[in-house]
Amino acid sequence: MPQVTDSGNDRALPPFAELVLDLTELIPPGRVMTYGDVAEYLGQGGPRQVGRVMALYGAAVPWWRVIRADGALLPGHEQRALGHYREEGTPLRGTGGRGPARGSKAAEDLPRVDLKLARWDGLPAHP
């Protein structure tokens, strides 16, 4: 007898997580969104929640299209994300751009995503 309770349901992600993942998959190549933007777009939760969801289920979506507001790549996955960016043609700054760090020991000379150009507001492509 069971009562149709779906409480035992598993593999069912929380609504919020599903929304985040869905939106992440909607992000077109060459474009990126910040955690805060995703949360704001969804109209609920906060940047941290988005980050949590990505950390847990991000493996199933193009996580590299969701970055921090600083445009810095994910710690520990910089190279991986960078490969995708270069492949998708995501606007980067730091290398190939102007004003490279010239010998600056900045952590690593890893470039950052140019949010100015790559930021996607969730609207259809537009020039």
Added chain:
DNA sequence: AGCTTGACCGACC
């Protein structure tokens, strides 16, 4: 029940 931690953000110095 409360406290701590996070794939964060914005403001301030």
Added chain:
DNA sequence: TGGTCGGCCAAGC
């Protein structure tokens, strides 16, 4: 330009 502080929301202990 980079480091620090407080705020936000949810999950874990």
